[in-house]
Amino acid sequence: MRNVLMAVLLVTAAPVVMAGQPATVDVGTIGPQAGQEVPAFDLIDQGGTRHTRESILGPNGAMLLFFRSADW
Amino acid sequence: MQLQRSLPGLKQRGLGLAAISYDPPATLKAFADRHGITFPLLSDAGSVVIRRYGLLNAQADGRAAGIPHPGTFILDTRGRVVSRSFEAAYQERASAASLVAGRAPGAAGTRIDTRHVTIATSSSDDLIAPGTRFSLFVDVAPKAKMHVYSPDQKAYIPVALTLTTDATIRPQAPVFPPSEPYLFKPLNEQQRVYSKPFRIVQDVTMPVTAATRERARTGGTLTIAGTLHYQACDDLVCYRPMDVPLTWTVTLQPLAR
Numbered sequence: 567m568r569n570v571l572m573a574v575l576l577v578t579a580a581p582v583v584m585a586g587q588p589a590t591v592d593v594g595t596i597g598p599q600a601g602q603e604v605p606a607f608d609l610i611d612q613g614g615t616r617h618t619r620e621s622i623l624g625p626n627g628a629m630l631l632f633f634r635s636a637d638w
Numbered sequence: 639m640q641l642q643r644s645l646p647g648l649k650q651r652g653l654g655l656a657a658i659s660y661d662p663p664a665t666l667k668a669f670a671d672r673h674g675i676t677f678p679l680l681s682d683a684g685s686v687v688i689r690r691y692g693l694l695n696a697q698a699d700g701r702a703a704g705i706p707h708p709g710t711f712i713l714d715t716r717g718r719v720v721s722r723s724f725e726a727a728y729q730e731r732a733s734a735a736s737l738v739a740g741r742a743p744g745a746a747g748t749r750i751d752t753r754h755v756t757i758a759t760s761s762s763d764d765l766i767a768p769g770t771r772f773s774l775f776v777d778v779a780p781k782a783k784m785h786v787y788s789p790d791q792k793a794y795i796p797v798a799l800t801l802t803t804d805a806t807i808r809p810q811a812p813v814f815p816p817s818e819p820y821l822f823k824p825l826n827e828q829q830r831v832y833s834k835p836f837r838i839v840q841d842v843t844m845p846v847t848a849a850t851r852e853r854a855r856t857g858g859t860l861t862i863a864g865t866l867h868y869q870a871c872d873d874l875v876c877y878r879p880m881d882v883p884l885t886w887t888v889t890l891q892p893l894a895r
Binding site for chain 2 (some may be wrong): 583610
């Protein structure tokens with residue numbers, strides 16, 4: 567009985583990622599979604615100036631980008 | 639750098655601009671100086687904010703550990719997401735064909751979400767030489783209960799696609815699929831809409847000029863920018879018309895001799 571239960575659990579469990587076969591990310595589901603408020607932040611820029619979620623906003627809002635790196 | 643060139647346009651539209659990466663301020667300063675960047679590049683040391691936003695690329699390791707899935711948010715004046723645009727991750731399959739091509743087949747492009755629709759951009763070809771005509775695709779999927787107006791619906795704001803073009807790309811007319819009839823009950827009006835996922839096909843040609851040949855010779859990528867205009871309504875109300883920025887990126891290759 568226990569073996570049958572284990573077999574059922576293995577079959578219904580999420581697929582295991584095998585080496586050499588990277589799992590894909592559905593980028594549509596990650597991060598804040600349309601209509602949601604983005605998380606607060608308080609970061610220093612390239613000139614040493616502090617910016618927050620509020621301070622980057624212009625009269626109509628803002629474009630906020632996340633990029634991989636400035637170094638490569 | 640492309641974003642720097644967009645800055646005056648963003649200012650005109652009353653939008654602020656900031657970019658976040660895990661680089662230290664000194665690296666960001668060197669990058670900003672090199673590319674003439676005047677907008678804030680924010681240093682998220684340790685990827686704390688990247689994690690807070692749920693954007694950490696958990697598969698990146700080594701030197702790349704801590705990088706985000708790159709993407710863009712357009713925020714309103716209350717810091718809420720109006721639209722978001724992310725590069726779809728490559729779907730890698732270990733097939734011989736894909737290894738020979740040097741490039742994985744499957745999903746690539748951007749994935750954009752608004753309150754009303756999801757939008758995915760992709761192209762028919764990834765390697766483009768001057769003289770090539772290829773297709774840009776915009777796949778629009780209205781969300782639950784939503785519909786957008788098709789180009790044959792004259793009295794409303796129809797869905798439209800425009801491209802920002804320069805000498806490197808000549809657009810053809812975009813092709814829209816047949817629309818569906820829809821009875822908008824609040825006004826008892828027969829309309830032409832798209833309420834199910836549909837694809838817009840926008841062919842473009844890269845002409846053969848001295849400039850495009852030189853650009854292709856040095857390889858690199860070309861990013862084509864466009865805007866999707868639409869007005870969405872659900873079964874009760876109509877929403878504010880939207881202008882959603884889109885991009886497609888292709889790799890340039892020289893003309894074969």
